[in-house]
Amino acid sequence: MRVPVEWLRSVVELPAEATTEEIADRLTMYDLKLEEIVGGGITGPLTVGRVLAVQPEKQKNGKTINWCRVDVGPERNEPSVPDAPGDDVPSRGIVCGAHNFGVGDLVVVSLPGTHLPELGFEIGSRKTYGHVSDGMICSTRELGLPDDETSAAGILVLEPGSATPGDDAVTVLGLGDQTLDLEVNPDRAYALSLRGVGRDAALAFDVPFADPADRPVPSADTPAYPVRVEDPEGCPVFTALVVSGVDPTAPTPAWMARRITDAGMRSISLTVDVSNYVMLELGQPNHCYDRDRLQGDVVVRRAREGERLARRRPRAGAGGRGPRGRAAGRAGRRHPRAGRDRGGRGAGPRRRARAGRPPGADQRRADRARGGPAHVRAQRLHGRARR
Structure with a gap:
């Protein structure tokens, strides 16, 4: 079970001076053994920058790169970068191969001396494509963040007004947050949720516990979508609730996507993320249905003889079987019978x-x-x- 410490602190009033290691030690005393502490490994000057100018340059290999002038704050700007595009104002010159950003955008800049765990090396100032690139404009993957519709094509572009050039990007994006990877025994299933781990943490530190499930809920008489349970022994309770006014195309809030990712899951879409968030926090599995696509009652029953579960056809290259029964495994993987994977010729x-x-x-x-x-x-x- 992965427990983001920032998320844990939202349900438990842990002492501000308590370190991640101390929290892990206290939880171990309650039989929640620590496997490892994840995250918080970014070091060096990772800062917010504003793109001042972008000059596309076609290369001999057919690739087009962007030679950029970026404002990274008065304390980190170079006094002059005469060969960078635009006016020669205090800034940094950076070469970037992505194209999903423009002049005026707020971006995250890894200046020389920054170590990004996702890359495994320290960023330096180096000459490339005929220019000295004095840092790197970062993507979500390089920062260990989940992608969204704005960043999947390349660079992470921050919301306008969310920061100013020179701000510490680790603080702005919560990249210093750490996650506890806990080993949960089969008899401690309650600890497969933030609610369960939070309760043990409250006992370990003798502090108040704010139960995230302690909140008003709709009455049982509230109209909902019809459900018919045909196997009450296998499913004694099935609760349905209609939620309206949701825009399924809206992006997941960054804080929610970050918590889900830190907990070991992938941010997919708003409705799926909300469902997973509730499950991770309360330990209650649930599922969201699209009401417009439901036909008739939701029926809860045992499978009948000969029935098979329907499944989506996998995307090409995403595993499973391709056209005409051919194996369509992921790139870079071989069939388990292939000689290379078994030490063969x-x-x-x-x-x-x-x-x-x-x-x-x-x-x-x-x-x-x-x-x-x-x-x-x-x-x-x-x-x-x-x-």
Whole structure:
């Protein structure tokens, strides 16, 4: 169970001075063993910048890059970058290959000396495409953030007015937040939710616990969509609630998407994210139906003999079977019977050794079946011809 510490603090009044390590130690005393602490690994000058000028430049390889002038705040700007586009004002010159941003946009800039765990190395100032790129304009993936419709194409563009050039991007985006990865025993299923872990944390620190489930709910007499339960023994309770006024095309709030991602799930869409958020916080599985697409009552029953669950056809390259029954696995993966994945012929020496066979064993076996290595067979044929 992944528990974002920031989310945990929203349901438990933990002492402000309590560190993540101390919280983990206290929870371990309540039999919630810590596997690892995730996140909070960004170091160095990660700052908010404003794009002042963008100059597209076509390269010999056919790629178009953007040579940009970016304002990163008075304390971090260089006094002059004469070869950058636009007016020569204090700023930084940065080369960027993405195209989903423009002049005036607020972006996140990784200046030289910044270490991003998602990349695994420290950003430096280097010459590329004929310019000295003095930093990097960051994407969501490089920052470990979930994508949305605005950032999936490349750079993370911040909301106008949400920050100013020079602001600490780690603070603005909550990138310093850490997550506890806890091992939950089968008899502690309540701890598979923020509510359950929060209750134990409140006991461990002897502090008040604000139960997220303690809130007004609609009356049982409230009109809802009709549900028919045909197996009351298997499903004694099925609760339905109609929620109206929701725009399913609206983006998920950034804070919610961040919490869901930190908890180990992927942000998908507003309705799906709200459903998953409730499940993670309360530990109650639930599902959202599109009322316009429902036909008749929602029926809860056992499967009948011969019935099969319908499933979507997988996207090309997303696993499963493709046209005509051909395997359509993910790029970079081989069928489990392929030789390379089992240490067979074509695999490297280390993989073959791990598979229990020394390097060259498969080749020697094949040579014996053919009557020896190729150069030995050639010598034998040559000798026969001479005789």
